[in-house]
Amino acid sequence: MFKLNLKIAWRNLWKNKGYTLINILGLSIGMASCILIFLFIRYQLSFDEGIKNEDRIYRFVTDWKYDAFDDYSNAVAIPAVKTAKNEIVGIEKAAAIFRNWNIVRVKDATGKDVIKKDETIYYVEPDFFEIFGMQWLYAKPTTALNEPNTVALSETAAKHYFGNAQNAIGKNVTMGNKTLLKVSGVFKDMPKNSSFPLNIMVSYQTYPNKNDECWDCVSSGNEFYILLKDGLKAKDIETSLAQFNKKNYADRKVAGNQNNKLEALRDIHFSEHYDNFSNLTISKNQIYGLGIIALFLIITACINFVNLSTAQAINRAKEVGVRKVMGSLRKQLIVQFLTETFLVTLAAMLIACVLAELAIPQMENLFKGNIAVGLFQHPIIFLFMLCLVLFVGLLAGFYPAIIMSGFTPALAIKSKIMLNNGGLSLRKVLVVVQFSIAIILIISTIVVMRQMEYVQQKQLGFNANEVIMVGVPNDSLNRLKHENFKERLLKIPGVKKVSYCQDAPLSPNINSSDFTFNGIKNKDFEVRRMKADEDYFSLFDLKLIAGKLFAKSDTANGYVVNETFLKKVHITNPQEAIGKTINSTGQNIPIIGVIKDFNDLSLKDNISGLTISAGKNSYWRAAIKLDAKQIFEANKQVEKLWNSLFPEQIYYSNFVNESINSQYETEKIMGILFKVFAGVIVFISFIGLFGLMSFVATQRTKEVAIRKVLGASTLELVKMLNGSFLIMVFIANLVAWPLAYLFVSKWLSGFAYRIEISIWPFAMAMIISMVITLITVSIRSYKAAVANTIDALKYE
Amino acid sequence: MIELKNIEKYYANKGVKSYILRHVTTTIKQGEFVSIMGPSGAGKSTLLNILGMLEEPTYGTYEFMGENVTSLNERKRIELYRNHIGFVFQAYHLIDEMTVYENIEAPLLYKKVGSAERASRIANLLDRFNIVAKKDLFPNQLSGGQQQLVGIARALAAQPSIILADEPTGNLQSAQAEEIMQLFQKLNKEDGITIIQVTHSEKNAEYGNRILHIADGVVKGDVQV
Known part of the structure; x- marks a missing residue:
């Protein structure tokens, strides 16, 4: 019996090649994404496993x-x-x-x-x-x-x-x-x-x-x-x-x-609060987020399956009726339909494995080789695949099987079965759910991309173009060479300015400390203490708005503070601040200048209260401004000079703008993941839509033919066939908007500097989804509308 | 074998009952070949469906082989399908995805007949109906008459005691129709299988030994041929 079921299933699938292809394609892409997500999650959960105690x-x-x-x-x-x-x-x-x-x-x-x-x-x-x-x-x-x-x-x-x-x-x-x-x-x-x-x-x-x-x-x-x-x-x-x-x-x-x-x-x-040596932490929330996306993917793919199967159910009605009068129990019919589903699911799984294997190198690339995943890494991966097949098989197969096996034989044999005549059918609901998911992802992708663009284009308040940071040794011996190094650097053609400092203006590597302001202990915030020499301001184009900059000095004898600092200690007029003292090092040091705010941390954070002072012992870097036309040549010269001065050490340099961008690595990866998954879900949804449309077109061939005979134009027919789908996608948009809004506003709240959520991403998602829907269904409905009338009416 | 007592079937629509069958009372004995005749919409097919337990009567009792089957649960009904009743349809209703051989085999599989027994029964049927050469073809590769032969072979495979046929020759040309009717007659006479058929044609009805005339849901005549 099982063998026969299998054989019949195979023939049925072969007969409906188009639908089978859509089903397998959708499922395998969905499953491949799921497998990849599972591999990633399992890899993350496997950290530090297997230690004895x-x-x-x-x-x-x-x-x-x-x-x-x-x-x-x-x-x-x-x-x-x-x-x-x-x-x-x-x-x-x-x-x-x-x-x-x-x-x-x-x-x-x-x-x-x-x-x-x-x-x-x-x-x-x-x-x-x-x-x-x-x-x-x-x-x-x-x-x-x-x-x-x-x-x-x-x-x-x-x-x-x-x-x-x-x-x-x-x-x-x-x-x-x-x-x-x-x-x-x-x-x-x-x-x-x-x-x-x-x-x-x-x-x-x-x-x-x-x-x-x-x-x-x-x-x-x-x-x-x-x-x-x-x-x-x-x-x-x-x-x-x-x-x-x-x-x-x-x-x-x-x-x-x-x-x-x-x-x-x-x-x-x-750990969300605590770092570790590998710098590879991931929060449980991110893992759950990925898990939810995987679930979305699989549900979308299953919806295709359910929709196409129930749509096709009418074609199988006769078979169900005949089998029933031959003595088949409903249970046996369910088993037969499930066999078919499992065959498809299994085929999809095999293809999914191949797809996943192909995608693994790309994924490892995306994470810069920081992860090592593979299909054969752990037996649990096979267990997962097995569960996935069972889960998808049941999820996608059970409902259609129940529906189809439930046909009354007397009606089924006479092909009088009507499915979902009017009303709110499950199929419509599923299409709406599917497209809501797709639209949420489209909106999120647009917002994530825009935010990343914004982050990259935002004026940071300083100019770091063509500036390289070169590490310099700062032990007491090498420190003596700093002066000499700077002088000789400035002689290199193409080097415009040089400044010793702790780090670039935007850097997480500046420590902060509590302090007393004008003799009163401050309890509201910690001040970030940046150390840099007198050339730092002109090199990075930091604008002075009150007082003066400090002169050349080895240690701090005056602070330059930023506007935020003043705001936080409730001083409105910058001039007032000059002369007040700050003590964060055990020494009372006066404020001598105020500079305009610049972003001293990534755009996820607000500008902090900041002091800049001289401090020779903290000069770990030299900022070097190069001439745009001679960057390459000058860079080489700098390295040569450095190596000759510090032969014991190892040269290290990077462009400031690059290291600023590297602070958004996680967000960038997230953006790419969103793009990929949104693409996958949109693709799956639309091939499902195409399948459904083909089916509806076939179902209504006779109606179309009769309408044509009565004088309907092709355009009118296409419009008639498309109508319900466009309405479904429109409703999906309405469902998706509030959910997407909640999600993106939550995500954006992680940035102190962020784009305003406007109507555009939403409108764009609607336009995109409606246009693709229109194209997808029109391809098929046009074909139905121009089909030969006689062929359709010849029978019966 | 079959006893119908006061069978009624109606559909209530907005308080108005539209009757399909009224007061149908009849007995069909083992070995009879009954033709049900009547104009379109008379309720012939409904009666056959009730006989085949595909529909339940609204009122009345139906005894099949001494057992009241008026409303039967699925398992028991299917038990009857597997062992006692064979169906033949006007549109043949072979399963398109199955070959001739598999179509005939299907009821035997449901009946859980052993594979050796199955093979010999099918071989027998193929042989008897002269369709051995066609056994690996699919239904759409056969003519209508051949399809109906397969349909009958399938109905006979489970060795039923009764065959219910709904206009078995309705889609066939007259020569093929005649062949099928002769086959029915032969099955009835030689194998003692009870046959109940619905038909439009007087000529086909002649093959049987009893004719029930139905009009507007009422049995108007019961003629022995």
């Missing part, structure tokens, strides 16, 4: 509660590491891991550098390896990093430095200029889906500041992990932790209600 591993994080705002850090104060181990009960093992950047070199016998590379290094306590159950290729796990001046390398790093992993043991690498480190172990590479991109791990005892006693200094690279004793959970040590917090922060009067909390290992990747 993962449910007992926690990270110490630090929270602050100020009056006006909260702050969060993934790191701890250095003395907390030692103290926590002693004071908190229930810790089995604990280990600090501190991130740092340094130059790592491998020298040959004569002392010449063979390899010189800027690397991220981690100072770790030996217990770290045991907490995380890391696998060693060579070395004794327990002793590897017990001594100062030892280093453990990942397999990749070892190969890079010494050719092969085994060779590396016992060899030396140089960190910075003179710290010699002995390689005491090689560990297996960390997987890509890890929050710990560890390559070079230096023993904690080598860490120069390990005895630091500053409880309110929390530097973002200093993480601390603990492994709880067997059977304990975070809440079991809550009291102990509270005591620890009281004793070490509250009792010491550390500012901002600073305290430590525990964060479970598997939450790190989804």
Whole structure:
């Protein structure tokens, strides 16, 4: 029976090739998108999985509660590491891991550098390896990093430095200029889906500041992990932790209600407040969002299926009737129709796998190689595909099967079955739902694209065209060369201006601090303290509106503040501000100038209160303004000069505008995803519409023919056939608008600087959807309208 | 075999009852070949549908093989279809997606006949109706008469005790029609299968041994031939 069902199903599908193609095409594209989304979500959820005691591993994080705002850090104060181990009960093992950047070199016998590379290094306590159950290729796990001046390398790093992993043991690498480190172990590479991109791990005892006693200094690279004793959970040590917090922060009067909390290992990747070493966090909301889009996609594809199947049901009515009088139970008919659906679904799944496989490289590209997904990565992917087939098969097949198997045989045999004669049929509702989804996505895509355009074109209040930022070493020795470097830079043809600074005007890398203004402690906001030399203002074209700029100086002797700062301390006339003092460093320093506001953070944030002052010790970058015509040549000259002046170091530069744009990476990816998914859903919806239209046209062939005989023109007939579809799409627009409005306004609220939501994206979505609908259905209705009348009327 | 008592069928439309059948009372015995005749709209087909349990009468009782089947649940009705009743239609109603062979096989599959038994029964039927050569063709590759032969073969496959035929020759040319009627006669005489057919043609009615005349839903005459 099953075999026959299969055979009949196959013949039926073959007979209706057009509809089958539409069904399979729509379903496979929808499924492929779903598979890709699933792969992505599974990959994200797999972060840091498979560590032996993962449910007992926690990270110490630090929270602050100020009056006006909260702050969060993934790191701890250095003395907390030692103290926590002693004071908190229930810790089995604990280990600090501190991130740092340094130059790592491998020298040959004569002392010449063979390899010189800027690397991220981690100072770790030996217990770290045991907490995380890391696998060693060579070395004794327990002793590897017990001594100062030892280093453990990942397999990749070892190969890079010494050719092969085994060779590396016992060899030396140089960190910075003179710290010699002995390689005491090689560990297996960390997987890509890890929050710990560890390559070079230096023993904690080598860490120069390990005895630091500053409880309110929390530097973002200093993480601390603990492994709880067997059977304990975070809440079991809550009291102990509270005591620890009281004793070490509250009792010491550390500012901002600073305290430590525990964060479970598997939450790190989804943390919204706390960063991590891999910089790859994703919020659970984003994952849910993607899941919803996947659901949308699959529903849209299923709707096609349901619509086409129920539309075709009339053709199958006779068969149903005959089968029933031959003794088929309704159940058996349902099984037969479901077999057909599953055959289609299965075929679609196979095609979807191929499509997904083709799309994976594009997807990895989109995420800049930060993800590694594959169809054969994990058995659960097959389970998912199986579930998807079952889900889609049932969702798409069940309703039509119920409808078709329910025909009364006496009527069915005489082809007197009428489906949905007038009224609000399910099919119409489904088309409206489908198009509402499509239209929501069209509107969202337009808004996202416009916002990104706006972000790119918005005047930021400074001019960073043709400005490159070059990293400069800033240790006490190299600092002496700064003056010389600047002078020689200015002699290079094509270099117009040079300024030493902390970073470009728009940068997240500026620290902020609480302060007293004119002797009164400010509790409303923290001031961002930007350090730059006197040429910074003219180089970036920052406009002075009151007072004067500071003169050449090594340390801060006067602040230039921005308008926002004045607004926040309630001063309306810039002139009034001149001479007032700010204390954020322990020193009272007067305001000497006020500049016009510029965007100092990405457009997601408002302009902050800002002070700019000289501060030689913070000059990590040189901003260099180049002549537009000689950029390429001058750039090369700059690099050459740099290398000759700082031979020990590694040159690094980038254009300011590029790094500003890179701040919108997530939004850009989101924009692309929206475009792709909107495209897919729109495509699926419209092929479904085309299928439905073909069916309606066939159904009404006779009516059309009779009307023609009565004198209707082709245009009138096309209009008649198109009418109901245009109305459905119009209603879908009305349904979609409020939903889309809610969504886009929520998304835009994430930007401090955003476009106004106008009627245009909505109107455009309507025009687009109506025009495509018109074209799609007209292709088919025109054909029906010009068909030969005699053919249609010949029968019966 | 069949006992109809006071069968009525009407549709109520805005309080007005429009009768299709009125006071139909009759008995059909095993082995009879009954032709139901009458003008268009007389209620012939409705009567046949009621006999075939495709429609329920509004009123009255219907006993089939001593069992009251006036309103029967699906499972029991289908049990009767599988074992006792074969249908033949004016428009043949073969399943387009199935070959001749598969069409004949379908009722046997529903009846859960074993595969060896199935093959031999079908071979037998194909042979008897001279359509062995056509077994792998699809219905649309056959002439109307051939299609109707397949239709009858299909109805016979489950070895029913009664065949209900709704104008079985209505779409056929006279030569083919004659062939089909002879076949019916033969089935009735040789195999003892009860046959009830609806027909317009006096000539076809002659093949049977009893004629029921219906007009306006009422049985006007019951003639033994």
